[in-house]
Amino acid sequence: MNQIKQIHAHTLRNGLDQTKLLITRLLQLPNLHYARLLFNQILEPQPFLYNKLIQSYSNNGPFEQSLFLYSNMHSNGLPANQYTFTFLLKACVSLCRIHEGQSLHTHIVKLGFYSDLFVTTSMVDLYAKAGLLGDAEKLFDEMGKREVVACNVLIAGYGKIGDLCRARKVFDTIELKTVVSWTAMIAGYVQNDRFLEAISLFRMMTEKGMSPNEVTLASILPACASLGALGLGEEIxxxxxxxxxxxxxxDNALMEMYARCGCIDKAWKLFDEIPERNLCSWNTIIIGLAVHGQWRDALNLFNQMITGSLKPDDITFVGVLSACSHGGLMNHGRNYFNSMNSIYGIIPKLQHYGCMVDLLGRAGQLTEAYMLITSMPVMPDSVIWGALLGACSFHCNIEFAEKAVDFLFELEPNNPGNYVIMSNIYAARDRWDGVARVRMKMRKNGIQKVAGHSSIEVDGGVHKFMVEDMSHPRSVEIYSVLDEIAEHMRLPRFVMGQDLGFSVPG
Known part of the structure; x- marks a missing residue:
């Protein structure tokens, strides 16, 4: 920077015009403020300098300046090129300004840059990220040579709206897939809770010799967490x-994976080891500890966090209130809930009311829980009423269970779990007339109880099983081992934990 200032001073003393060189050097640093001051002193700037500044603003911001400079450039009759429009479209994506992008689209067609691969790819990116997948797909189909970047953009766009069939169709057409292509498809599966497909695709990626990057790893770890695929998580x-x-x-994704796979000690160890922690790091470990019943540690960490420089957010209080619920700290929970708005300026959301209903319900304060629901400033959803129904199931309370289930039947009429819980509550109180009504309502609405399933990870693969499931290719071996276990358990000498004398097929 000092050298540039010296050159600038030299040119001023000697009457030399080195503005183009100076601006180019300043943009390499970048020092856009200084470069713009020099640019504004030029009476008739050339397209080269306009493009250089537009590029810098589209990369570094403020992005509006790219559009402002193009407006001046266009007003002065200066020609734009394909690079100009590529940078301008990038600025529109950053600003989420689809209307300006559509205006640029018109200019691109008029000026004959519609067939340029980079410009078209940028337009596909703009429309896809704006949610206009139909326009993006139309442009994509009209491209003579399909750039892999455009394919990646479409995959991400389809994944975002849950259209994984189209996303996979585009993915499969890419001959030379990049790590971004694999990551976009994996992320799409994870975002839509298709965890088995995500892990399968990740395995395929590594088998083909493609090395995952940080984004890939951060994308696949939530799938490991959701399926309990601890082995794969540890490999990662x-x-x-x-x-x-x-x-x-x-690091945050790894912490969440360990916590959700039941290894809270490993999650906490990682939290202690990571050199940099952000709010997400604290939230992850606080929620993890709370879910594992270590409410004292969760609340101690929260106190450490607020004594530092970090301010809690709404997610933090989900962990704090969950800790109070697991610890049975009703008064503490009320105080934390009230402090959200009064001290931290955080308006409680549905999940916080759900935590409070769970806290009060566990403590048997069903009347207070119901009154809290009916006084909420927002409409309670199925999670809120479900929390109350769950508490009623624990305490066998028919009065409030009937109130909760009436709303649940309206909010999610096809959820068989609500019918089953209500039927069990009636049965626990010998109210067989109520059981009959619930079962009759299920038959009338065509509701059937969905068979439960479980998943297990073996040698890096996740296997899903339902009751009496015979779909697994090794079902005969699996049932043979189960029968042998059952036979040993019937023996009088069987002692839990003793060596059964056989090995499970691996």
Whole structure:
């Protein structure tokens, strides 16, 4: 920077015009403020300098300046090129300004840049990220040569709206897939709770020799967490350490994976080891500890957090209130709930009311829980009424269960779980007339109880089983082992934990 200032001073003393060189050097730093001051002193700036500034603003912001400079450029009759429009469309994406992008689309067609691969790819990116997948797909179909970047953009766009069939169709057409292509498809599966497909695709990616990057790892770890695929999660952790991919995003995803897979001690160890912590790090470990019943540790960490420089957010209080619920700390829970708005300026959301209903319900304060629901400033959803119904099931309270289930039948009429819980509450109180009514309502509405399932990870693969399931290719071996276990359990000498004398097929 000092050298540039010296050159500038030299040109001023000697009457030399080195403005183009100075601006180019300043934009490389970048120092847009200084460069713009020099640019504004030029009486008739050339398209080259306009494009350089438009590029810098589209990369570094403020993005509006890119559009402002193009407006001046267009007013002065200066020609734009394909790079100009590529940078301008990028600025529109950053600003989420679809209307300006559509205006640029018109200019692009008029000026003959519609067939340019980079410009068309940028337009596909703009329309896809704006949610206009129909326009994006139309442009994509009209491209003579399909750029892999455009394919990746479409995959991400379809994944965002849950159209995974189209996303996979585009993905499969890419001959030379990049790590971004694989990551976009994996992220789409995870975002739509298609965790088995995500893990299968991740396995396929690594088998083909494609190395995942930080974004890939941060995308696949939530799938491991949701399926309890601890083995794969630990493999990813080892890969992160060996290849130096540790980052705040990957570390947070690893913590969540360990916590949700039941390894809260490993999650806490990782929390202590990571060099940088953000609010997400604290939220992850506080919620993890709360869910595992370690409410004292969760609340102690919360106190440590607020004594530092971090301010809690609404997610933090989900963990805090959950900790109070697991610890039976009704008064503490009320105080934390009230402090959200009064101290931290956080308006309680549905999940916070759900935590309070759960807290009060566990303590048997069903009347207070019901009054809280009816006084909420927002409309209670199925989670809120479900929390009350769950508490009524625990305490066998028919009065409030009937109130809760009436709303649940309206909010989610096809959820068989609500019918089953209500029937069980009636049965626990010997109200067989109520059981009959619920079963009759289920038959009338065509509701059937969905068979439960479980999943298990073996050798890195996740296997899903339902009751009496014979779909697994090794079902005969599996049932043979189960029969042998059952036979040993019937023996009088059977002692829990003793060596059964056989091995499970691996």
């Amino acid at each position: 952790h080892s890969y992160v350490r060996e290849n130096g991919y540790a980052s705040i995003f990957v």
